[in-house]
Structure formats: structure tokens, C-alpha cells
Amino acid sequence: MVRDSLVLAPSPAGLVPAPADVLRFLGYEPVDSADLDGIPADPGPLALVLFQAGDQQQALALLQSCRARWPRLVAVLAVPPGQTVDADWQTPLGRALVATLPLPLQFDELSTALDRARFVRGRAAAGHNAGLVYRLVGRGHAIERVQYLIERVARTDSNVLILGESGTGKEVVARNIHFQSTRANNPFVPVNCGAIPAELLESELFGHEKGAFTGAISARQGRFEAAEGGTLFLDEIGDMSLPMQVKLLRVLQERVFERVGSNRSITADVRIIAATHRDLEAGIREGAFREDLYYRLNVFPIELPPLRERREDIPALVDELSARIGREKGIQVRVGRDALAVLADYPWPGNVRELANVIERMAIMHGDRxxxxxxxxxxxxxxAVVDGTHDVTDLPPPIQVAEPSATRLPSAGINLKDFLEELERSYIQQALNESGDVVAHAAELLSMRRTTLVEKMRKYGLQRAGFASDV
Incomplete structure (x- = not known):
């Protein structure tokens, strides 16, 4: 497998550990900024790693030069131990900066930063504004399962029904499915069925002809036509009226529709992703939702867990939301450990949306400290539970690198690359044995994304017949 390459800006003396060795161990190919000629033009490097402790003007000139050659290149800023992101660095980097990375390098933080770099670069390649699309953040089992389901269903054109409480990120999931699918270069069109009056929803979805009703002074294209070749996201489908459900069912069955006031059939090549916070099965029993429409939509259900059930993801979400606010609004926010402990204990009835609002408010009120x-x-x-018995230290800690004194360097030296690869292979093998070859469980033991683990298994020849990759 070809490694993703990372361009390393000149790093100040004394930074530990040496980034190149660690990056190779984690599956990336580091390239010195003086050796760019060997990188192919397509797809180019994944990201440019800059160092906040280095020369700023030299770093900005390097970024400009690299982006002239690879326009989709994004930047990751490595911050020295004990320091926070300096606005004097973040502001000139602008939208090119997609993640920050504390030194010394830790697996979880590096993986998160480079996952985001890959996501943003992929969206830019598809011609979309990456600022409008956010990835799912978190490494808990629940969110990893959602990410796995997204990867599976994105390869198909099947209808998807996303279930979950308000604010859990249903539109984020829908956008991720679209942008990972073969329809990514075509429109993604969202419609909030609960926000449009029932008498206007038909025209909104299917369009209308001039004079079809009072006020229709000209013909208008509907959302189905706007989404042609792409994805139509029907949010809050549980709020749709019964007469409108009948009309939507016909489109799903026959893949044709007519504008209001017209008898000309229009073919609909549109993928449907629907979402709701309501219990549709209860709606069926109460006569508020059609059973036949439910089964048409519920081909591939994805249920999003509420934030209170994925507390382990809150630190990563706070980091992501803080970085997003910094990029988009130019406001810095740093959340202390005691505040993070409170955030981790709060039940979050408004889910991720409520957390985002709190972080933005804190950035406005306390961005200076x-x-x-x-x-x-x-x-x-x-x-929150703030009785002194719970602390942020109860959250899953980052992977710790062994102390340098734990192992002595042989007098004859060592091939570090081979040693690290054998160490990685050994730990992966142990995790697979411990988990009974269930890859998802082994990935949890290694604090690694399932897809990353599968690639490493292929690299080391650990993939075997019948291993439980889907569990």
C-alpha cells in the first residue's frame, strides 16, 4: 500500500521526538521540504506539517510554494509542549490550517489531525466547500460503529434512514454518506420537512408550473430536480403529512414525479437519505406514519447515539469545536481540565449542537484566557456530577510512549524502522488474539480506527480467512 506523504517544514532544534521516525512508524511517509521533487503531482502530499516554534515567514513562504504546486494541500500546525496555538500563526494560515498537533507526537492526536486533513482534502477534490461539511468526531465504540456503517452504505445507492435525538448530527452523517459516494460530484440538497408548511411542501419538493396556484407567477424547479444525480436529504421526515407521504412513496417506487400544475412526468435519479428524531414505528401504530413508506426508507438504518452515551468523545469534540471556531470566527478558546471535567459529566439534552453553542459562547466571553x-x-x-469523586482523568487517556530509559540502545545500533514495524505487528497480533479476531474489538484495544487497523493487517499479512471484520 502506498503511504500518504507528509511534507515537513524545517523543525527547530531540540524538538523531541524526531517527527520523521514517529510518522513512519504510524504509516506515513515524511518528506523534507527540500526534497519536494520526488512527490508525484497527483494526488500530492496529504498535508504540510509546520512548527509553531520555527521561522514564521519561512513557513508561510513554504506553504504558498507548496499550494501553488498542490492547490488542495492543507496545513497542520505542530505546537511545542506547554504552548497553545498562537493567533499570530493561526490567522495568516487561514483556511489552509485544518488541525493543530501538540508535541511530542501521540498516536491519538496525530491520527485525529491527519484524519481531518484527509477529510478536508477529499472534499476539496470533490469540488465542495469543506467548511460546510464536518466529520464525525470521536473514537468510542458507538461512533466508530456509525463511521463503519457510513463507509459501507456510501458505496451503494440504497435509501438510508438516520435515527437519533435532535442535535446528534444527523445531517453530518447524511453529508458524509453523500461525499463518500459515487454521487459526491453532484448536488447534496437538504430539506427540513418539519419547517415547511404542509400545503407548500409538495411544491418545494416537486416544483410547480406558472399559474399552478395563486402566487405562482413563474415556473419553479423543485428539490428533486435540484438534486438530480445527487442526494436528497429529507430531514424530520416524521413531521411530513400523510397526503404528502403518499406522493413521496410513489416517487420512491416509480422514480418519477410531476411538477404541481403539470402532467409531464420527470425521471428522478436521486438518492434518498431521510432522518428523524421521532419513533416512526410508534407513529405507524398511531396512524401518523405510513408503514409502506417506512419500509421504503428504512432499507439501511443508522442510529446515532446521544452525547450522554458517548462521554468518552467529549474531549475530542471540544478540541474539534474549538479549532473550528478559531478557523471560522478568528476567536481562540482554551478549555481547562476542570471545565472539561464538568462538560464530560453534563447530560447534554441538546447533544452536540448544545455543546457547540456552549463552546462558542465561551470563546466570545473568555477567549483571552x-x-x-x-x-x-x-x-x-x-x-454535572461535581462531587469531587469524578475527574477528567477518568476519561480514556492518550496512548503513552514508553520512557526512553525503559530499553537500552544496543551497542551495535538498530534498524529503527524494522524494530518499530515488528513492535507494531506484535501488538496488532496480540490485540487480535485478545479479541477473538473481531477487528472492531481489536481496534478498540489499540485506540485505532477500524479501517486503519484493517489496512495495517493487510500490510503485515495478518488478514486471514473468515476473520470477523464486520462485528
Whole structure:
């Protein structure tokens, strides 16, 4: 498998560990900024790694030069130990900066930063504004399962029904399915069925002809036509009226529709992704939702867990939301450990949307200093378990690198690359044995994405017949 290459800007002396060795161990090919000629033009490097402790003007000139050659190149900023992201660095980097990376390098943080770099570069390659599309953040089992389901269904044209409470990120899932599918270069058209009056929804979806009703002074294209060749996202499908459900069912069955006021049939080459926070099966029993439409939509269900059930993902979400606010609004926010402990304990009835609003508010109010627990809104502090028995240290810790003194360097030296690869292979083999060859469980033991683990298994020849990759 060809490794993703990373361009390394000149790093200041004394940075530990040496980035190149660690990056190779983690499956990336580091390239010195003086050796760019060997990188192919397509697809080009994954990202440019800049160092905040280095020469800023030299770094910006390097970024400009690299982006002239590879327009989709994104930047990752490595921050020295004990420092925070400097606005004097973040502002000139602008939208090219997609992630920050604390030094010394840790697997979880590096993987998260480079996952985002790959995601943003992929969206740019598809011709989309990456700022409008956000990846799912988290490494808990629940969200990893959702990511796996997205990868599976994105390869098909099957209808998808996304279930979950308000604010859990249903549109984020829908956009990820679209942008990972073969329809990615065609439109993604969202429609909130609950926000449009029932008498206007038919015209909104199917369009209308001039004079079809009072106020129709000209013909208008509907959302189905706008989404031709792409994806139509029907949010809050549970709020759709019964008469409109009948008309939608016909389109799903026959793949044709007519504009309001017309008898000319129009073919619909559109993938349908629907979402709702309602219990549709209860709606069927109550006569509020058609059973036949439910089974048409529920070909591939994806259920999103509420934030209170994925507490282990809150630190990563806070980092992602803080970085997003910094990029989009130019406001820096740093959340202290005591505040993070409160955020991790709060039940979040509004889910990720509520968390995003809190982080943005904290950025506005306290962007000039770290946010402490006392700075958080009273409702968060009152709703969290803050009896002194729970602390942010209870959250899953980052992978720790063994102390340098733990192993002595042989007097004859060592082939570090081979040693690290054999070490990685050994740990993967142990994780597979411990998990009974269930890849998803082995990935949890290694704090690694399932897809990353599968690639490494192929690299080391650990893939065997009948291994439980889908569990």
C-alpha cells in the first residue's frame, strides 16, 4: 500500500521526538521540504506539517510554494509542549490550517489531525466547500460503529434512514454518506420537512408550473430536480403529512414525479437519505406514519447515539469545536481540565449542537484566557456530577510512549524502522488474539480506527480467512 506523504517544514532544534521516525512508524511517509521533487503531482502530499516554534515567514513562504504546486494541500500546525496555538500563526494560515498537533507526537492526536486533513482534502477534490461539511468526531465504540456503517452504505445507492435525538448530527452523517459516494460530484440538497408548511411542501419538493396556484407567477424547479444525480436529504421526515407521504412513496417506487400544475412526468435519479428524531414505528401504530413508506426508507438504518452515551468523545469534540471556531470566527478558546471535567459529566439534552453553542459562547466571553469550571453556565455546573469523586482523568487517556530509559540502545545500533514495524505487528497480533479476531474489538484495544487497523493487517499479512471484520 502506498503511504500518504507528509511534507515537513524545517523543525527547530531540540524538538523531541524526531517527527520523521514517529510518522513512519504510524504509516506515513515524511518528506523534507527540500526534497519536494520526488512527490508525484497527483494526488500530492496529504498535508504540510509546520512548527509553531520555527521561522514564521519561512513557513508561510513554504506553504504558498507548496499550494501553488498542490492547490488542495492543507496545513497542520505542530505546537511545542506547554504552548497553545498562537493567533499570530493561526490567522495568516487561514483556511489552509485544518488541525493543530501538540508535541511530542501521540498516536491519538496525530491520527485525529491527519484524519481531518484527509477529510478536508477529499472534499476539496470533490469540488465542495469543506467548511460546510464536518466529520464525525470521536473514537468510542458507538461512533466508530456509525463511521463503519457510513463507509459501507456510501458505496451503494440504497435509501438510508438516520435515527437519533435532535442535535446528534444527523445531517453530518447524511453529508458524509453523500461525499463518500459515487454521487459526491453532484448536488447534496437538504430539506427540513418539519419547517415547511404542509400545503407548500409538495411544491418545494416537486416544483410547480406558472399559474399552478395563486402566487405562482413563474415556473419553479423543485428539490428533486435540484438534486438530480445527487442526494436528497429529507430531514424530520416524521413531521411530513400523510397526503404528502403518499406522493413521496410513489416517487420512491416509480422514480418519477410531476411538477404541481403539470402532467409531464420527470425521471428522478436521486438518492434518498431521510432522518428523524421521532419513533416512526410508534407513529405507524398511531396512524401518523405510513408503514409502506417506512419500509421504503428504512432499507439501511443508522442510529446515532446521544452525547450522554458517548462521554468518552467529549474531549475530542471540544478540541474539534474549538479549532473550528478559531478557523471560522478568528476567536481562540482554551478549555481547562476542570471545565472539561464538568462538560464530560453534563447530560447534554441538546447533544452536540448544545455543546457547540456552549463552546462558542465561551470563546466570545473568555477567549483571552483558559476557560475554568466557574466560567461555565450555572445550568452545566448544576447538571454535572461535581462531587469531587469524578475527574477528567477518568476519561480514556492518550496512548503513552514508553520512557526512553525503559530499553537500552544496543551497542551495535538498530534498524529503527524494522524494530518499530515488528513492535507494531506484535501488538496488532496480540490485540487480535485478545479479541477473538473481531477487528472492531481489536481496534478498540489499540485506540485505532477500524479501517486503519484493517489496512495495517493487510500490510503485515495478518488478514486471514473468515476473520470477523464486520462485528
Amino acid at each position: 483558559p476557560v475554568a469550571a466557574a466560567d461555565l453556565p450555572a445550568r452545566l455546573r448544576q447538571g
